[in-house]
Amino acid sequence: MSDSPSGEDKLIARFFGPIATDPGALGLTDDAAFIKPPPGTEMVLKTDAIVSGIHFFPEDPADAVAQKALRVNLSDLAAKGAKPLGFLVSLALPKEIDEAWLSAFASGLREDAATYKCPLFGGDTVRSPGPIMVSVATFGSVPEGRMVRRAGAKAGDHVFVTGTIGDAALGLKLRQGASWPLDEKQREHLLSRYLLPRPRNALTQAVLDYASASMDVSDGLAGDLAKLCRVSKVAAGIEVARVPLSDAAQAAIAHDAALIEPALTGGDDFEILCTVSPANIDRFRVAAMMARTAIADIGVIGEGEGAVFRGADGQPMTFTRASFSHF
Amino acid sequence: MSDSPSGEDKLIARFFGPIATDPGALGLTDDAAFIKPPPGTEMVLKTDAIVSGIHFFPEDPADAVAQKALRVNLSDLAAKGAKPLGFLVSLALPKEIDEAWLSAFASGLREDAATYKCPLFGGDTVRSPGPIMVSVATFGSVPEGRMVRRAGAKAGDHVFVTGTIGDAALGLKLRQGASWPLDEKQREHLLSRYLLPRPRNALTQAVLDYASASMDVSDGLAGDLAKLCRVSKVAAGIEVARVPLSDAAQAAIAHDAALIEPALTGGDDFEILCTVSPANIDRFRVAAMMARTAIADIGVIGEGEGAVFRGADGQPMTFTRASFSHF
Known part of the structure; x- marks a missing residue:
């Protein structure tokens, strides 16, 4: 009988073999x-999946789809203080x-695997009568016992977020046909933030060293902060005026003030949300600066329950829906 | 704003929390x-996905779907000599x-997580406009440097398989409407072997101790053996008369001799295919007996290329298609 490789094996060897750069991946020739x-570390494990028509558009470029699938997972590693080991x-x-399509997909994956030092360790390619689905499982390393949890925020800690909030949610609205008076650069900014997360892996060490609690913002700032508060058994008070917004998001909100709600509750930010004790704030700021990652102090943790967002008028905002869920 | 858990969080806590029994899973309350x-070990990593309409039938019971998704991965760990750590x-x-459906799915998963000592470490539940898809990533442990590879078979080694071959492929044909003169028990046997793999994790230690090369049979014995030979750079000669067949498979083949081909080339056996050097064969046999796992010596490894299956007439068989691929 023939000993030539099957279609799937050939396809994997050709497109995905070059991404499997770690010796432990055996060039994807094994099961x-x-x-x-590394000695003294433990592994951090995470899986997240994206589905065409739900988390991305069928017409999105294949390399961006691959990168989104990997980056939504890398974002979790960063928020946990974990260095990527592979996926x-x-x-x-x-x-x-x-x-x-496959070639473009693999080339997006290869590029990110190199950028984030996160090589491929294995995969499975299956036929589906439905839409494209990409499920990634990532593993990273933290010093033993040091994974930064959602639980751990204490009254008095300050609440920080990286980058800017709301861009991806507004970008999705643009994809869905929203029309606001934005210039081409602003429009591109929001669209690109929806298409392709920019996980804050540069901040990993600072989070590990200084955050009392941390998570990534994937289901909207408001809802994710509520989750962090719930498991930390604390409350949070956020000044909306201090939530960092891009020039493009500001322009959209200036046109329609109601857009602050999707900006604060929409999904797909993939920024880091963390809390830092007052004693560590200065060091955290310096570490973030060294990591060339913008951070903003948006509020404080207190005793109690829930997350309150105070508008410019000093009044708590109420949101139609607290948290974005693809489900 | 509300701090009540979102729909997905509630669903995960309720159905999947009880399967996350390891302290490192944090009860699925973290990202x-x-x-x-364990000290002195390294981790073995594997991912495999199953899709409704491709790898199982939409009407299959949810608990069996969950168990199939986990077991196809556990089967790989067993073949690599790795003990399950989690998924x-x-x-x-x-x-x-x-x-x-979800409740039944979770309960199937919970049962297998307990049986195979393989707790849940995390998950992602997403909405899909398409069919059900379950992607599992498993990790296991082997003593450092000892993962049993596909490569490693040497001329003179004997070729072993566990259990019986071809049942699942024939079970699939029954599901697709084939009609053979089988009694009810035979019919049930083939159907159940397609519905639910029985991975040979009991043989893990014996494989680790004595196999020179090993893989699980998921794409058909003929094709998988060809893969093992290719990376081991050897040839294999198999006596078809020695390939273990269940009473049910024998009855089907007695009715239609052509069914030997799907039995040898069909997928979903999830048996272990391994090679053992002559010096280790007796010890391997004893270890398999202690593990209460049936093994059969089906042929030998030689110099050269490819896998030859010799029929009862001593002539090499030729197969229409060498290997089953869901892809």
């Missing part, structure tokens, strides 16, 4: 891979997908 | 989990899925 976490990917593909 | 492999799961669900 499994092996890895030994596994499961790819469900409809029949229409051609080699050009 | 990620952590794990420290991550991504679940894409169409809107029609109700709580009863």
